[in-house]
Amino acid sequence: MDKVSSRLISGVRGFASALLALLIIMAITFLVVALPPGDFVDGYISKRAQGGFVVTKDEADALRAQLGLDQPQAVHFLRWMGGVLTGDFGYSWEFRRPVLDVILERAPITFAILGLTAVAVYALSIAVAVAYLFAGPLVTRLLDAFALTGLSVPNFIIALCLVYLLSSSGWVDLSRWSMLSQQVGLSWWSTFLSLIWIPVLTLSWSSLMLHSRTIRAAAAVETAKDYYISLRLIGVGRLTLLRGYVLRPMLIPTVSTLGWDVAAILSATPVVSAILGTPDLGSLLVTSASSGDLYLTAGIVLVFAMLVLAGTQVSRILLRVLTRGSVTGASG
């Protein structure tokens, strides 16, 4: 079998397993959304009651029948999956708009937060690991202490601290997130840049600490090898050694977990977004899941699952690039 056919078969297998994973994730999502007592109509009745309106049992039953809530969850699942194949993500009961429209409205901010968080995590992790390589014992100990502190503080605590600090000092007005729903212009960009660093810092916090430790460990293994010692003793500069020898093996463990990183960031997003008031898909997921908006929840979970799978694919590509020429790359 030639190399092209082998890669094609490997690609088809990868696509099939990704498709299967998506199906399983979506089935679980439909099951989980139906688990809590009450449905969307119960929530609707409760909201109407708060406004002084009474919804009768007949009206409620009629609404349930209209939304299809009297049918089994499996029917919803199959109908929705069939719709997804034709680009129809269903209708959001809460927003009374097509799910795709609601998702697309918040997708740019979500992607910006996710992308910038991933870039920040990787760039800063490399910087910290390089600092470890070049720094003396005092700086190393300081970095160790900082990393351990960072690892033990959860993201939402960082978010709460930032909210407190920013609102008490008046540096940043967190209510300005709503301005991002306006047309893109100079003022939009100014608001975006003044706010975007807050979720990025919060979400990258623990991943940054974890990866800087992982990269440091990989660097420690690499710099104990004979070639590194021999080249250092010959006088080859540490920068040359880093660039030409140590950087690639040092990054491999971290790059291999890119898919998990995306999953970790997306898992933290709903809580962090709820605290920071970020208008992204994370906060929307909290709203839709708690109100029982089935199709919107499913749509957001599908987007998140696809992002995780995309992260895994990017990780595979990066690993191929990093191991090119090495025995791992040659075999894989």
Add this chain to the structure above:
Amino acid sequence: MISPSEITVRRLRLRAGHRTLLALDDARLPIEKPLLVIHAPSGTGKSLLFRALCGYVPRGLAGEVDVALGSNDEAVYASALHRETFHVSRNFRYVAQSSANTFSPFRSLRRQMLDVRRTDGPRPEEIAGPLGVARLLADDVYSYEISTGQTQRLAFVRAVCSGGRVLFCDEITSGLDPDNEARMLDACRQAVADLGLRFVISSHRPVEGVDVEVCTLSPTTIVPIAKDAGPRPVAGQEIGS
């Protein structure tokens, strides 16, 4: 350049915690002859000595070192050793005992040779040719494609091309068959003739020749061995060689 006649280890202490691994005072390594062979049992501390003299002390060890080269008392380096020490020496080069990590698997062997080559030094192919490994310096050959013996020979080529006046070669012939061992020693002699280098080689096997000086090492002394006496037993400590 006048070839130095000896290396003087004025003081060398290497400790792991409270345990002393090597303790040499005013020990003399005669390098008048092209090849000095340190012939001592495993565990005597040959590798530690070579590494420390070349400027490397692994993590976990501490101590101090004061080494001079030649009759003009030219200091090589004197340093207190804490943590992991790297002292880049102008004069000494270290060829590690062969292992899978002698070369990086992420860079072609040719690139790795070019990284260390001095512009005024010999071309890697010139040294590699007589050793039968010149073809491995093509652009796309990597360390995982070559054997242990080839790795040893290329590590030797790299050290010779990187400058320096004395090469400390740690068991460089241990992975070679008798023919290649003879070629390696011939290459050493050629480098002595062409480049004025000196070689200090650690070996478990006897190396013979009129141009070979043989010494033995214990953790507290370095002693020349008479040609007809053979290596004498020394009281070694339980340390990694």
